[in-house]
Amino acid sequence: xxxxxxxTFSLEVIAILIALLFLVPFYFVIVNSLKSFSExxxxxxxxxxxxLFSNYAQVWEILNFPKAFVNSLIITVFxxxxxxxxxxxxxxxxxxxxxKLSKLLFIxxxxxxxxxxxxxxxxxxxLGGMLGIMNSIPGIIIMYFGFGVPxxxxxxxxxxxxxxxxxxxxxxxxxxxQFGVFWRIVFPLLKPITVTVVILNTLWIWNDYLLPLLxxxxxxxxxxxxxTSSFFAxxxxxxxxxxxxLVMGITPIVVFxxxxxxxxxxxxxxxxxx
Amino acid sequence: xxTSTPTNKxxxxxxxRISAKRKIKRNKVLTYAAFVxxxxxxxxxxxxIPFFMGIYYSFTSWNGVSSAVEWVGLDNxxxxxxxxxxxxxxxWFTTRFMFAAVIISNLIGFSLALLLNAALKTRNILRTVxxxxxxxxxxxxxFIWQFIFVRGFAxxxxxxxxxxxxxxxxxxxxxAFWGIVIVFAWQISGYMMVIYIAALQGVDTSLLEAAKIxxxxxxxxxxxxxxxxxxxxxxxxxxxxxxxxxxxxDLNLSLTGGGPFNSTQSVAxxxxxxxxxxxxxxxxxxxxxxFFVVVAIFTxxxxxxxxxKEVEA
Numbered sequence: 001x002x003x004x005x006x007x008t009f010s011l012e013v014i015a016i017l018i019a020l021l022f023l024v025p026f027y028f029v030i031v032n033s034l035k036s037f038s039e040x041x042x043x044x045x046x047x048x049x050x051x052l053f054s055n056y057a058q059v060w061e062i063l064n065f066p067k068a069f070v071n072s073l074i075i076t077v078f079x080x081x082x083x084x085x086x087x088x089x090x091x092x093x094x095x096x097x098x099x100k101l102s103k104l105l106f107i108x109x110x111x112x113x114x115x116x117x118x119x120x121x122x123x124x125x126x127l128g129g130m131l132g133i134m135n136s137i138p139g140i141i142i143m144y145f146g147f148g149v150p151x152x153x154x155x156x157x158x159x160x161x162x163x164x165x166x167x168x169x170x171x172x173x174x175x176x177x178q179f180g181v182f183w184r185i186v187f188p189l190l191k192p193i194t195v196t197v198v199i200l201n202t203l204w205i206w207n208d209y210l211l212p213l214l215x216x217x218x219x220x221x222x223x224x225x226x227x228t229s230s231f232f233a234x235x236x237x238x239x240x241x242x243x244x245x246l247v248m249g250i251t252p253i254v255v256f257x258x259x260x261x262x263x264x265x266x267x268x269x270x271x272x273x274x
Numbered sequence: 275x276x277t278s279t280p281t282n283k284x285x286x287x288x289x290x291r292i293s294a295k296r297k298i299k300r301n302k303v304l305t306y307a308a309f310v311x312x313x314x315x316x317x318x319x320x321x322x323i324p325f326f327m328g329i330y331y332s333f334t335s336w337n338g339v340s341s342a343v344e345w346v347g348l349d350n351x352x353x354x355x356x357x358x359x360x361x362x363x364x365x366w367f368t369t370r371f372m373f374a375a376v377i378i379s380n381l382i383g384f385s386l387a388l389l390l391n392a393a394l395k396t397r398n399i400l401r402t403v404x405x406x407x408x409x410x411x412x413x414x415x416x417f418i419w420q421f422i423f424v425r426g427f428a429x430x431x432x433x434x435x436x437x438x439x440x441x442x443x444x445x446x447x448x449x450a451f452w453g454i455v456i457v458f459a460w461q462i463s464g465y466m467m468v469i470y471i472a473a474l475q476g477v478d479t480s481l482l483e484a485a486k487i488x489x490x491x492x493x494x495x496x497x498x499x500x501x502x503x504x505x506x507x508x509x510x511x512x513x514x515x516x517x518x519x520x521x522x523x524d525l526n527l528s529l530t531g532g533g534p535f536n537s538t539q540s541v542a543x544x545x546x547x548x549x550x551x552x553x554x555x556x557x558x559x560x561x562x563x564x565f566f567v568v569v570a571i572f573t574x575x576x577x578x579x580x581x582x583k584e585v586e587a
Contacts, residue, residue: 004393004395008392008393008394011389011392011394012392012394012395012396014389015386015389015390015394015396015397015400016396016400018386018389019399019400019403019404022403022404022406022407022460022464023403023406024426025418025419025422025426025460028421028422028425028426029418029421029422032421032425040425041425043429043432044421044425044426044428044429045426045429045430045433046429085312086312086313086316087313089309089310089312089313090309090310090312090313090314092309093305093306093309093310094310097302097306105310105314109313109317112317112321112322112325114566114569114570114573115321115325115566116521116542116562116565116566116569117521118521118523118541118542118545118546118562118565119325119328119562119563119565119566120320120321120324120325120328120562121324121546121549121562122324122328122331122545122549122555122558122559122562123323123324123325123327123328123331123559124320124324125338126327126338126555127319127323127324127327131319142316142320143320145316145320146316146317146319146320146321147320147321149313149316149317150317150321153313178305178309179308182309203408203409206411207409207410207411207412207413207414207524208411209411209412209413209523209524209527210523210524210546214550225411225413225414225524228413228414228417229413229528232417232528239421239425242417242421243421246414246417246418246421249414250410250414250418253409253410253411254406254409254410256409257405257406257409258402261402261405264405264409265401265402265405265468268405268465268468268469269468269469269471269472272469272510272514
């Protein structure tokens with residue numbers, strides 16, 4: 001389209017400089033995580049005199065990092081599966097059964113997106129206690145189902161409208177049950193929006209702090225954000241170990257992003273425009 | 275029905291037809307319930323029931339522990355409105371923060387989008403770089419930047435002698451405020467950029483070329499053609515950033531903890547502390563309801579204003 005002119009080149013240089021500026025915090029965090037505490041205090045900007053990996057070894061133990069990682073992973077994966085299953089099924093049925101009830105339910109789900117989490121969190125702790133789903137990983141997964149449904153259902157709802165109904169009809173005539181029609185024919189067609197839904201929910205649930213803080217009290221149930229914050233509460237200003245904890249904490253999600261970045265950026269754009 | 279009316283063949287047949295229809299109808303209702311029911315059930319139990327419980331508790335003196343929940347009418351609300359300066363300070367802080375954060379992160383996000391919309395060779399890598407901060411959760415980001423502000427800025431200040439880096443970052447109310455704004459913008463700008471890029475790619479290039487032929491300069495093209503055409507993207511981005519800025523919690527908590535001297539305490543932190551640190555669940559619930567009303571008003575007004583602009587354009 002456009003030719004690569006001197007002007008484009010100068011824009012390119014500016015853009016790269018800004019990008020480097022964006023990355024500077026990572027430089028500071030990674031470089032200093034490999035220094036001793038006194039070396040950090042002397043000069044935080046310099047490269048380490050020698051690479052010190054003992055910070056990582058120590059923090060790995062204190063954080064019980066593998067445990068926190070597995071907890072985060074289990075919660076994220078199962079919440080995602082549940083949210084995808086229940087919201088795609090509901091959205092499809094609501095679109096395919098036009099009428100007052102479906103319309104009303106849709107408005108109900110969407111309107112609830114205005115409710116801030118802080119408004120429901122206090123009674124939720126009480127209700128969770130009554131239902132016996134506090135301090136348990138399956139319990140928090142169930143809560144994520146409830147919080148995840150509105151946006152995911154909204155996204156599926158918009159997408160189902162673009163899926164032609166004819167294939168479903170002929171399958172129904174051929175004697176396929178409604179569940180069969182949905183799981184064998186419709187659900188595979190929903191793949192693009194499923195990718196978006198999973199990406200949005202993964203970034204949210206993996207990074208979520210407040211709900212786990214309220215629900216998961218046992219140290220053995222801690223997710224990565226919870227383990228990190230309790231580490232910082234205990235070792236304030238011990239930056240040598242603190243930075244190693246932060247590098248470990250951000251690595252899984254950054255790696256996830258870098259592997260799937262094309263899908264993620266596309267999914268994010270699609271998810272917010274709808 | 276068949277007993278009260280004389281039975282003949284036709285009535286019997288229509289009876290069968292009715293019961294068959296009923297069966298189909300009942301099946302339909304059951305499938306509808308099976309498909310929609312689970313989503314509705316989880317949604318009701320996790321969000322809607324607690325929401326109404328919260329309204330009820332906001333009229334009680336519930337402390338979260340004792341089983342006795344005493345009805346106190348409007349007392350909690352009265353107390354909040356007449357005798358809770360800190361809550362209002364936190365609202366004031368959150369509002370100021372929201373304005374600064376929304377303007378700055380959209381300005382940066384939109385500028386980056388314009389920049390990357392030029393035919394740059396490294397645009398895909400740059401887009402990835404600008405988006406990275408967004409995948410890291412607010413809690414970890416806050417801790418990262420606490421280090422950057424306290425140690426990193428100090429080190430850069432020593433090297434360069436630039437006054438900006440030698441300020442007492444996070445140490446007083448002003449630098450703490452702007453500290454949170456900077457981190458928020460660093461986290462969100464890449465996200466906004468992605469939305470703006472998607473919108474910019476939808477702009478018809480023939481319009482831009484026509485404008486160029488008519489002698490419009492870059493600024494005029496931007497103001498008169500590009501911005502009006504992508505107003506929906508602005509609606510989305512403002513909606514998202516307002517909501518995120520107003521509900522800020524994690525980043526705020528780990529970066530400043532609300533300090534110094536509660537000068538950067540967001541409403542979300544105030545509510546959390548009222549309920550779970552002070553064990554005033556009743557007052558906390560009342561604050562949470564006020565918070566809900568304000569958020570609902572803010573978002574509705576904002577969407578209405580931007581939608582009107584879209585129609586005008």
